[in-house]
Amino acid sequence: MKYADLHAHTSESDGTYTPEQLVKEALKRSLSAVAIVDHDTVSAIPLAIKAAESTALEIIPGIELTSQYENQEVHILGYFLDYQDKGLLDKLKPVRQNRIRRVHEMIKNLKGLDIELDPQTVFDIAGTGTVGRMHIARALVKDGWVGSTAEAFRKYIGDKSPAYVLGFRFSPEEAIKMIRDAGGVAVLAHPYVLRNDDWIIEFAANGLQGLEAYYPEHSQSQVNYYLELARKLNLVVTGGSDFHGSAKPNVKLGCVKIPLELVEKLLLAKR
Numbered sequence: 001m002k003y004a005d006l007h008a009h010t011s012e013s014d015g016t017y018t019p020e021q022l023v024k025e026a027l028k029r030s031l032s033a034v035a036i037v038d039h040d041t042v043s044a045i046p047l048a049i050k051a052a053e054s055t056a057l058e059i060i061p062g063i064e065l066t067s068q069y070e071n072q073e074v075h076i077l078g079y080f081l082d083y084q085d086k087g088l089l090d091k092l093k094p095v096r097q098n099r100i101r102r103v104h105e106m107i108k109n110l111k112g113l114d115i116e117l118d119p120q121t122v123f124d125i126a127g128t129g130t131v132g133r134m135h136i137a138r139a140l141v142k143d144g145w146v147g148s149t150a151e152a153f154r155k156y157i158g159d160k161s162p163a164y165v166l167g168f169r170f171s172p173e174e175a176i177k178m179i180r181d182a183g184g185v186a187v188l189a190h191p192y193v194l195r196n197d198d199w200i201i202e203f204a205a206n207g208l209q210g211l212e213a214y215y216p217e218h219s220q221s222q223v224n225y226y227l228e229l230a231r232k233l234n235l236v237v238t239g240g241s242d243f244h245g246s247a248k249p250n251v252k253l254g255c256v257k258i259p260l261e262l263v264e265k266l267l268l269a270k271r
Contacts, residue, residue, distance in 0.1 A: 012038050075193075077212065082184070095130070123135075208235065
C-alpha cells in the first residue's frame with residue numbers, strides 16, 4: 001500500500017520545517033505523497049516541488065484558508081489548485097496584513113491579562129511565514145509564560161479564550177469559491193471543531209467537495225460518523241496529520257495517512 005498525508009504545514013506559515021525539510025521527512029517516513037496546506041499562503045509549494053524533483057514523492061499543491069462563520073473560525077482546505085492563479089494570489093495579499101493586525105490585537109488582550117509580550121518576538125519567530133496564533137503560542141513559551149504551545153492555546157489564545165481575536169476576511173462560501181476558481185477541491189478541515197453538523201450540510205450546498213474525516217483528534221467513532229456523513233452528502237474523504245514540526249511535537253508527519261486511492265478520488269472531484 002502507498003500512503004499520503006494531506007495536511008502538513010511548513011515554516012512558510014506556522015510549521016517549523018522548511019519546505020525542503022518537510023520533503024526529507026516525508027521520504028524518511030515512506031510517504032508517496034504529501035499535501036502542503038499552509039495557512040493563507042502557497043509560497044512553500046514551488047520550493048517543495050523543486051526539493052522533491054529527483055524523488056518519487058508527489059507534492060500536492062494546497063492551502064488552508066481561514067474563514068469565519070457566526071463568530072467562529074472555519075478552516076477550508078484546498079487541494080490540487082493552481083498555486084500560480086492570479087485571482088487567488090490577489091485575494092491572499094491583504095490577508096497577510098490582516099494577520100499582522102490580529103497579532104497586535106491579541107498581544108493587547110494579553111497585556112490586559114498582565115502578560116507582556118513583545119510583538120517583535122512573535123514576528124521574529126514567524127520569519128517570512130504568514131504570522132498566526134502558533135507564533136504567539138511559541139513566543140509565550142519562549143518568554144516563560146506557559147510551558148507548551150498547547151497550554152498557550154488552552155489558557156489564552158484558543159477559540160473563545162480570553163485573548164482570542166476573530167476578524168477574518170472570508171466567509172466559508174467565499175473560501176470555497178476561491179479554491180474552486182483556482183481549479184482546486186474544497187475540503188472542510190477537522191470538522192469536529194465546528195460542533196455543528198448543520199453547517200457542514202450548508203457548506204456542502206454551497207460548493208464544499210470534501211470532508212477531512214481522518215484527523216489526529218478524531219476518535220474512531222468520530223471518524224466513522226464523518227465517513228457516513230460524507231457518504232450522505234456525496235463528499236470525498238481526506239485525512240492527514242496536521243503536521244507542524246516541533247510546534248506540535250507529539251504530532252508526527254504521517255501519523256494520520258490515507259491510501260492513495262482516496263487521493264485519486266480527490267483528484268477526480270476536480271472534474
